[in-house]
Amino acid sequence: MKIMNCPLNGPRNISEFVYGGEVKTMPNSLTCSDKEWADYVFYSDNTIRVITEWWYHSASGYWFIAERHTASDEIFKTYDPSELFNERIEFESKPEPVEEKSA
């Protein structure tokens, strides 16, 4: 069984972790096209390269980020998400609906 190094708990059996998908940037959900949104929600590149992924250590409830090669399955590094996400994310308000002209 594969071993993964958890930044908080050290090397553990991969069965202690839950996969959380690739780290992706969410497009602006108010302004992006349907296609851009579908791309974000449903599609992965699935190419041979090092990808950045979310992983969760169940026993400690800890999310972290791993950089893993999709072909060799080698994990190059794991680190706390604060290295990528260190600022509060805000969502802009929906624009006020434009009043429709009466027919």
Add this chain to the structure above:
Amino acid sequence: MAFFNLSAIPNARRSMVSEAAINLSPVITMGDISVSARVGFRGKGALNFLKENGFSAPDKPNQAKMTELGICILRLSNTEFWLIDSSNTNQSVIESLELASNGQDAVYRLYCQHSHGAFIVSGAPIADMFAKICAVDLNIDSFSEGAIAQTSVARVNAIIVRMEGDKSSTFLVLSDSATADYLWHSLADAASEFV
């Protein structure tokens, strides 16, 4: 609303372990301390809050240390701390600490008094016994005094702490109270070969 005191009426606490006397191993002893007092705190202000109240926490996550009162302080992450009164003689200390946390900025009182069962498991072959139910190397060379492992034991999540000094062959085990009865039986089963 009034403070919802989780440390209230200690005498009314009931453990979820149904057959406390099931362990038959003469060399591994198991004690259920689920009803003794404990409290947890999390948040950016938690470390400082403990310090202000006279508790110095371990420097690193996944380390534990024993206070002079006999309260074991677990540091589970950079910002999460549990205090376990394993001797069950510090109810008032734990309760007043819980009350003191009320209204503190960035200090969130946790629910470990009720969310977790707590066991003391002790005996020379403790690491071999745990190797039957846990994938982490708990031999003293790899899991030294005061070390904490947050891992899976018999397929349920648990926190294992190696006690210090003359109790170095004693593990403190904390695990979901809903599976505490299951885990108790699994521990007893793992212990049974050590005679």
Add this chain to the structure above:
Amino acid sequence: MSLNNRLAAPLGLYIQREKKVTFTFEGQEYQGVEGDTIASALIANNQWLISRSFKYHRPRGPLTMAGQDANTLVQLKSEPNVLADKQQIFRDMDVQGQNYNGSLENDKDAKLGLAGRFMPVGFYYRAFYKPTGIWDKWEPFIRKKAGLGFADLTFKPVYHDKAYLFHDVAVIGAGPAGLAAALKAADAGASVLLVDENPILGGALTYHRFDIEGVRAQALREDLIIKALNHSNIQILTNATCNGWFTDNYLPVIQGTRMFKVRAKQCIVASGAFEQHVVFRNNDVPGVVMSSAAMRLMSQYAIKPGNKAVVLTGNDDGYLCALELIKNGVEVPLIVDMRIETADSVLHSAVVDKGIKVLFNSTVYEALPSSDKKRLSAVQVHSITGKGQVSAGGITIPCDLLCMSAGYMPVYQLLCQAGAKLNYDDDSARFSLTNLPKNLHIAGSVNGIHELDSVINDGEQAAYKSLMLLGLSSNEPQVASCVKQTNFPWPIFKHPKGKDFVDFDEDLQSKDIVNATRLGYRDVQLVKRFSTVGMGPSQGRHSALPTARLVADATNRTVTETGVTTARPPFVPEKLANIAGRIFSPHKLTPMHQRHLELDAHMIAAGIWRRPAYYGDPINRDNLIQEEAKMVRNTVGIIDVSTLGGLEIRGPDAAEFVNRIYTFGFLKQPIGKTRYAVLTNEQGVVVDDGVSCRISEDHFYITATTSGVDAVYREMTKWNAQWRLSVDIANVTSAFCAVNVAGPLARKVLTKVCSDVDFSNESFPYLAYREGTIEGVPVRLLRVGFVGELGYEIHMPSLFGEGIWDLLMEAGEEFNMKPFGVETQRLLRLEKGHVIVSQDTDGMSHPGELSLNWAINRKKPFFIGSRSVDIVMARKQTRKLVGFKLSAESNRPKEGHIVLASSSQIDCAITGNVTSSEYSSTIGANIGMAFVGIDQQDIGSTFPIRIDNGEIVMAEVVKLPFYDPTNARQEIQ
């Protein structure tokens, strides 16, 4: 029975000759000694026939004496397919041969061999294919003939378990290479695990003769073993098999009823080599053995393996075997050497000195069995005239033992499982293994090193590499090399009359392999699947190499080009009990669990939890549920809802966070009020729901579904790892237990136990949240209507749960309050039309299909899935979840039954399915919920459901809820 062919001590490393053990074989009593295997004990009694072959029922005896072949699979009372040359005997053991019809000695099916030409390769695939339906006629016959052994259905399971073992270095194989590696690693301070499948350490040192005088092996073995046994850094597991290699040196090692899950930082595989056989006619007659098997019989079991032996060899090891035979009183008239000449003239002189004749450039072309077919009686020797070709005519040499030494195949299985590549040099006939992953090393004969000094060197070299990676210092040993040629390149001599076996397990002859290539199967993987070569219990240990050679030859390629078939775990057959171990199947119990048992609850699994379905005997299920439902509708009942998920969101951004997670608006949720919370995922699918309680400005307590809460918590924490809002998220599912007291008299019960809360409708209205105490225990109170009556959920810290339950039961006694179970609750909420997420929804259900549009705030900037919900809700809907009704007399649909587009067309489309269905005595009808086609949703219309046995019932679409549409019941004063 006498032990007339036992040799004198010190031979017999495995046995304690003074301890006699009596057992039965084929109903007859035999005597062996402690340490004997079934095979050695039988051979000690001159019983060479031990089992029969799978396909042709040919008489078979031991081939390797090391558990590497499947020639001697036997049946024990409760265990089939036991390796007779591996399983030790014990007192009163009852052993039978396998694969015969009648008795082992007189097998009525032994003539199957004569019909061999009617069973060509790929027979199973070809013979029963046409005409259509012929397989049904053949199947019962083949089922009777196929399979190995029989299962004892009265068998009682034995306790098996697993345990981890943690070491710096694991050494697999305790031969000279493994021992040398283990000692060097341990000396440098590493903790070492040494694993060997045999009862004692030493590997080839326990049987092989390494020098003309025959003295080196024993001295070296004793020296290495004493050091290993006394080394405090070495843990030794004997009779233990490493059955696979998995990523990061995760090694399952089976020893008896325990499977060790070894975690080694470094792993050294010193697994040795399998001696290979020669392919010639009747090479399976009992008495034809590997040279190593003859030496094992002498050295390990002190058994004289025959009276007159011929050695057939392609290397120098055959000569050493001949010397060992002579030393132990076996007459050896002849060594048949397939080579042109020997590489070692000193060795040649040594055997000639003993009076042994050596024939070069010759082979055994046919073995001749005795008239009773139970034992070898002579061999037919021919000179070799070309690759696989022999001269006409030959000489017949009487003998009762033939020892074969064609060469060695590395025990590559674990290494190839780890991704190593097996290479073969067609000129030197040598193997090598390359492409090993990091932290995995190789030493000894598996590495192609055969000379003893080099083997020791190679073991130390592997240890040195491990130590470097561990960061431990040690002297660098010499790099080992080996020039000794051990493999004869073409030990295959096809005979026109066949029975020249490539694969003993499957009775495959050389022509079968060649014919498979002629039918177009050029790839060894395809040859394997078509011919079944290598698929038997010995998994190609002896058949892989001749198959590769034959396929290469037939297709004009090299063995390197054809390769060998893939090695997969397990290395040897393993019992399912070993894999299962002691089964850990966690379950969650609520604090009131003991009370439910005392009240005769029928407990069922609800996900990982155990919950009461209803209270009473399952035989009365339907009645009990209706009675419990009536109680709730008419008076008051109590249900344990501790399994509900619970989440706490606290901090300055708590409201903002909840607002981003759930579909409704939560920024303005008043303190002391609850609000329905629906969770959609990023695809816009409804994945969970619950009730949000606002305890204070910066504190929410939110329930979640029992099965969904862990995933909801995980998603929440993942989102906030990105959003960085100032909140704390806690999963408090187990910290709180809860009950729901429901029914028109619920308020009366609560008032009795909780004096600091005003339960009047005015101060504690529907959907309000309050806190209070019961006997000093702090409790959270939610006024809910899940079952459609006046009801209160009481959430309390878990360690108080049992005590509060007792208090409530006592308070409810005067109102005849009893507990009700989860099946009753499901009926009550169905009557009320409440959806259970994951029961009434599936992986496609968006809020519109569930009529949850009201629970979505479309003005807020964002919630998870907001954009997807916008997109799917704007599309034309295709299905809808509706309530339906059928008369009480109608057959009741079950959950999962399908909804059809039409009741008359047989091949019409499926438009949906039933999600909930139960009889309701309150409504007096069968009621349920189902997904139906969008054109089937009109109230009052009917739609067809196909129920059991293909019956079609017509259900009427009913407006939800079935019960109390004005919600008057939950507002009762």
